[in-house]
Amino acid sequence: MDLTFTEEQEMMRKMVRDFAKDEIVPAVEQMEKEDRFPIEIIRKMGELGLMGIPIPEEYGGTGMDYTSYIIAINEISKASAGVGVILSVHTSVGTNPILKFGSEEQKKKYIPKLASGEYIGAFALTEPGAGSDAANIKTKARLEGDDYILNGSKLFITNGIAANTFITFARTGEGNKGISAFIIERDTLGLSIGKAEKKMGLHGTGTVTLSFDNCKVPKGQLLGEVGEGFKIAMANLNFGRIGIAAQALGVAEAAFEHAVDYAKEREQFGKPIAHNQGISFKLADLATQIEAAKLLIYRAVDLAERNLPHSKEASMAKMYASNTAMKTAIEAVQIYGGYGYTEDYPVERFFREAKVTQIYEGTNEIQHIVIAKNLLN
Numbered sequence: 001m002d003l004t005f006t007e008e009q010e011m012m013r014k015m016v017r018d019f020a021k022d023e024i025v026p027a028v029e030q031m032e033k034e035d036r037f038p039i040e041i042i043r044k045m046g047e048l049g050l051m052g053i054p055i056p057e058e059y060g061g062t063g064m065d066y067t068s069y070i071i072a073i074n075e076i077s078k079a080s081a082g083v084g085v086i087l088s089v090h091t092s093v094g095t096n097p098i099l100k101f102g103s104e105e106q107k108k109k110y111i112p113k114l115a116s117g118e119y120i121g122a123f124a125l126t127e128p129g130a131g132s133d134a135a136n137i138k139t140k141a142r143l144e145g146d147d148y149i150l151n152g153s154k155l156f157i158t159n160g161i162a163a164n165t166f167i168t169f170a171r172t173g174e175g176n177k178g179i180s181a182f183i184i185e186r187d188t189l190g191l192s193i194g195k196a197e198k199k200m201g202l203h204g205t206g207t208v209t210l211s212f213d214n215c216k217v218p219k220g221q222l223l224g225e226v227g228e229g230f231k232i233a234m235a236n237l238n239f240g241r242i243g244i245a246a247q248a249l250g251v252a253e254a255a256f257e258h259a260v261d262y263a264k265e266r267e268q269f270g271k272p273i274a275h276n277q278g279i280s281f282k283l284a285d286l287a288t289q290i291e292a293a294k295l296l297i298y299r300a301v302d303l304a305e306r307n308l309p310h311s312k313e314a315s316m317a318k319m320y321a322s323n324t325a326m327k328t329a330i331e332a333v334q335i336y337g338g339y340g341y342t343e344d345y346p347v348e349r350f351f352r353e354a355k356v357t358q359i360y361e362g363t364n365e366i367q368h369i370v371i372a373k374n375l376l377n
């Protein structure tokens with residue numbers, strides 16, 4: 001496996017890094033304070049082709065590879081893990097399911113709008129009683145004439161405050177083979193979108209509840225076959241988890257860069273604190289773990305790129321990168337000391353951002369299950 005990035009991939013990195021510096025960094029404080037979905041940033045990302053990086057040009061995407069897409073999430077997340085997850089959810093689980101499982105008509109109708117950023121995509125699987133146990137969802141879809149009637153509710157739907165389409169999973173039968181997927185448009189009658197959750201971090205990502213009250217969805221909105229929903233969810237989560245790993249890597253790298261700069265500049269006992277092994281060995285350990293996370297991520301992307309099974313590798317990358325992000329953020333706060341505990345320095349934000357990467361798109365306990373099942377089956 002060649003871990004050298006191509007010229008095109010490096011150009012993507014530079015372009016996204018510049019964009020993050022010019023457009024995202026200046027907006028982070030406001031996004032944090034006002035907890036507002038950064039629609040202007042998303043529209044600009046659309047203009048640059050960032051909302052459809054791995055989507056083929058024939059459907060209005062940029063037509064680049066998965067590696068370029070993962071690089072973009074990684075770079076954006078260094079500036080804002082919130083904007084990083086908006087992009088990841090929109091692409092990996094908001095658009096990709098239509099590309100992989102949609103009919104030609106559905107692809108033509110939705111993908112160009114999603115890939116250009118005119119539409120924002122969301123993924124509605126989790127329910128109040130079914131998070132980790134995703135096959136236990138209770139939202140029902142009953143066929144009545146030419147429509148499905150949906151009843152139930154969804155929870156923690158990232159992007160939901162602004163999303164135009166929701167890849168929604170509902171029960172059409174028993175067990176995990178009795179789940180079907182639907183593309184549901186925002187203004188569908190019977191769909192209500194709740195207020196955004198007040199979260200520890202990732203402010204502005206518009207995480208909402210959805211209520212379906214006799215929500216009438218035309219039969220043509222079924223994605224894939226009846227009963228294929230769980231498979232669609234799992235297949236896209238496999239890829240989505242690499243995006244979350246890249247987001248976590250971005251948080252880890254940002255926290256690390258701040259910790260190194262501060263350790264070199266902060267003097268105590270007449271010398272920079274970095275000159276103490278208590279600090280420099282910590283930094284050496286973190287640098288090693290960040291490098292290992294990177295290798296796991298690009299190993300998983302390489303498999304996805306070649307259309308090979310990557311569920312185990314994606315779970316390993318997500319679990320390891322998110323744990324590395326958390327550990328790096330904790331140590332960055334420690335290195336900053338009392339200053340790190342204030343809102344005047346970004347390390348407290350990295351601390352809050354890192355935590356959720358160990359939770360969503362499958363908790364790290366679920367990643368253990370996925371890895372173990374792959375090893376033992």
Ligand code: CAA
Pocket residue numbers: 085089123125126131132133134135156157158176230231234235237238311360361362363366369370373
């Ligand atoms: N890839 C492909 N197929 C998979 C799979 C995977 N990762 N995991 C399970 N499957 C398949 C199995 O092969 C099996 O297929 P067959 O029936 O054909 O043999 C079928 O699915 C059922 O498998 P299990 O019996 O293992 O299913 P389970 O009910 O025990 O659950 C689970 C498996 C891994 C725990 C799954 O429920 C899971 O991934 N849970 C976590 C849910 C999750 O990640 N939610 C994230 C929500 S989205 C989000 O967070 C977005 C955001 O905001 C950032």
